[in-house]
Amino acid sequence: MAVSEPGEATGVIDDATDKARSGGRPSSSAFSTPRGIRLAGRYALLGLVTFIVLFPVYTTIVASLKPGNRVLQNPLVPNAFTLDIFREAWTEGRLGRFILNSLVVAVVVTVCQVATSVMSGYAFAMLDFPGRGVLFMVFLATLLVPLEATLVVNRRTIDSLGWLNSYQGLAAPFLATAFGTFLLRQVFLGFPDELRDAARIDGAGHTRFLWHVALPVVRPTVGALALFSFLSSWNQYLWPNLITTESDMNTVQSGLRSLRYSTLDKPNLLMAGTVIAAVPIFAALLVFQRQLVRGLTAGAVKG
Amino acid sequence: MPAAVALLAPSTLVLVLFVLYPLGKAVVLGQQRCNVQGRNCVSNGWDQYVDTFMSAEFQHALWVTVKFALITVPLGLVFGVGLAVLADKHLRGISVFRAIFSSTVATSVAVSSLMWLFLLQPEVGALSNVGWLSDLFPVVKSPGLLRDPGTALTSVAMSSVWASLGFTFILVTAGLQGIPAELYEAAAIDGATGTRRFRHVTLPMLGPTLLFVLIVLTTRAFQTYGEIDLLTSGGPKPHDSTMTLTYLTYGQESIIRGNAGLQAATAVLLFVVLLGLSLLQLRGIGKRVHYGGK
Numbered sequence: 001m002a003v004s005e006p007g008e009a010t011g012v013i014d015d016a017t018d019k020a021r022s023g024g025r026p027s028s029s030a031f032s033t034p035r036g037i038r039l040a041g042r043y044a045l046l047g048l049v050t051f052i053v054l055f056p057v058y059t060t061i062v063a064s065l066k067p068g069n070r071v072l073q074n075p076l077v078p079n080a081f082t083l084d085i086f087r088e089a090w091t092e093g094r095l096g097r098f099i100l101n102s103l104v105v106a107v108v109v110t111v112c113q114v115a116t117s118v119m120s121g122y123a124f125a126m127l128d129f130p131g132r133g134v135l136f137m138v139f140l141a142t143l144l145v146p147l148e149a150t151l152v153v154n155r156r157t158i159d160s161l162g163w164l165n166s167y168q169g170l171a172a173p174f175l176a177t178a179f180g181t182f183l184l185r186q187v188f189l190g191f192p193d194e195l196r197d198a199a200r201i202d203g204a205g206h207t208r209f210l211w212h213v214a215l216p217v218v219r220p221t222v223g224a225l226a227l228f229s230f231l232s233s234w235n236q237y238l239w240p241n242l243i244t245t246e247s248d249m250n251t252v253q254s255g256l257r258s259l260r261y262s263t264l265d266k267p268n269l270l271m272a273g274t275v276i277a278a279v280p281i282f283a284a285l286l287v288f289q290r291q292l293v294r295g296l297t298a299g300a301v302k303g
Numbered sequence: 304m305p306a307a308v309a310l311l312a313p314s315t316l317v318l319v320l321f322v323l324y325p326l327g328k329a330v331v332l333g334q335q336r337c338n339v340q341g342r343n344c345v346s347n348g349w350d351q352y353v354d355t356f357m358s359a360e361f362q363h364a365l366w367v368t369v370k371f372a373l374i375t376v377p378l379g380l381v382f383g384v385g386l387a388v389l390a391d392k393h394l395r396g397i398s399v400f401r402a403i404f405s406s407t408v409a410t411s412v413a414v415s416s417l418m419w420l421f422l423l424q425p426e427v428g429a430l431s432n433v434g435w436l437s438d439l440f441p442v443v444k445s446p447g448l449l450r451d452p453g454t455a456l457t458s459v460a461m462s463s464v465w466a467s468l469g470f471t472f473i474l475v476t477a478g479l480q481g482i483p484a485e486l487y488e489a490a491a492i493d494g495a496t497g498t499r500r501f502r503h504v505t506l507p508m509l510g511p512t513l514l515f516v517l518i519v520l521t522t523r524a525f526q527t528y529g530e531i532d533l534l535t536s537g538g539p540k541p542h543d544s545t546m547t548l549t550y551l552t553y554g555q556e557s558i559i560r561g562n563a564g565l566q567a568a569t570a571v572l573l574f575v576v577l578l579g580l581s582l583l584q585l586r587g588i589g590k591r592v593h594y595g596g597k
Contacts, residue, residue, distance in 0.1 A: 039394070045389060046389060049389065049404075053386075056415075056419060056422055057406075060418045075432045119313065120314040123311050145322050146526055148549050148574075151570070152566045157325070172317075175313075176316075181314060237413055237528065238529070253413040256417060267427045273417075274413075
């Protein structure tokens, strides 16, 4: 007893100085204090929630790595391993081709959406012309029209243009966006007048001003919009299903749909295909996290 | 003026051709009857809209869609806020948890639905081959959660809630980080406990974010298509337990497939329903939301 007392005392002192130093944050040795128990509880809760959130991902990956005869035995336990299924999914599911298609469409849509949004956002913010208010209201009104209300007729339009099963058919309806226009207009509105005046005095027209002065300044917004456009295009599901009848022109999403029906008794093949389809976007989002958050919250704040 | 025309022409052209024209054309098409190819449409009278709206199929699909929204929106909000509050602490390794919680934002509707398809489907699915689970809940094995009329819609809803977790988490986390720390300090000095701080500081300050998330989740629920298409095809038949409005309009198993007039009519009605809904939400809740000193 006599020995342990000083030890306890220093422990308390250590704990107190530690708290003072780290601004009240608990030290790692504090798991026995009430605060420490709360901390342990929070980590336990975080772990539990992580398990629940990742559970579908886990079963998918486990299934994709198992040979066909083992996939349904103990489906939650990774007790067999092969990479053959990935190879098979890649070739049989033709996912390389579909990823290429999705990439082409998404890049075209992104580049065009950014370009048209910058141009129209700039015009609404910086130029004065008759009918500006009305036209802007028209742009805003298109935001109220859900995609699903237009696709019946859009399919007929694309059909009559002879664009079924083509890149231009997949991309055409999405080459401009009122959301992007609105976003860029907001940024251009916050632009200091002095900058514009200085450029005008230097003899810069709209094109030069837009390209050399305005665009570099609004780059963060453009980045967020670009990521947002790319993601929405890549994730389109209904539209490619409506206008794609030839397997060659499937996007990743409509390709996954046909894989679902061609692999009814091969769940491991379907799951391998799903993993392959998910990886590019997952990797892209790891790189562009910041732009993603900015893009998603752009609608929420600064309304 | 020439500059304005040049700058605005591309956007205007696309929006008119692929948003405004199709909406107007759909309104006209919605009162027409067409042949099997969807051509040679002739007027069938404007009461086709009334007939469509009053039809058992539309009413059923509307009710299914409303039920779907009533499950997914509150659960999505509660889980999203729960996750965000849970991860809104300066703990060691918290960024790993945040990355995991946002991760479902990277899954497309096809990817997330197929993951859940494997999880839920009977015979060749994961859960139905876990012995103790299907002993405990026989429905998992036969007829299967997606094929039982009682569980199909809820199961699809779970997949949908899971898929939107990342989105809600990211938005609510951004909202939480926008709340000034002084507010919490003041509340702590006033002796407010954790629960009271959450109710009287966190929730009101999150108001605008939550309103935005609420509108997005509701709109998404009313537009749900991919989950239904991949998980249930509107079934199980004959109850059509998961026949949502969007699936009724576009689905391969839909009763109006190939009937361009009725497809246009349901699409227009879906638009009207969504429009009414967002106006209602903005009016009703907008007044009670705190916009932080603006």
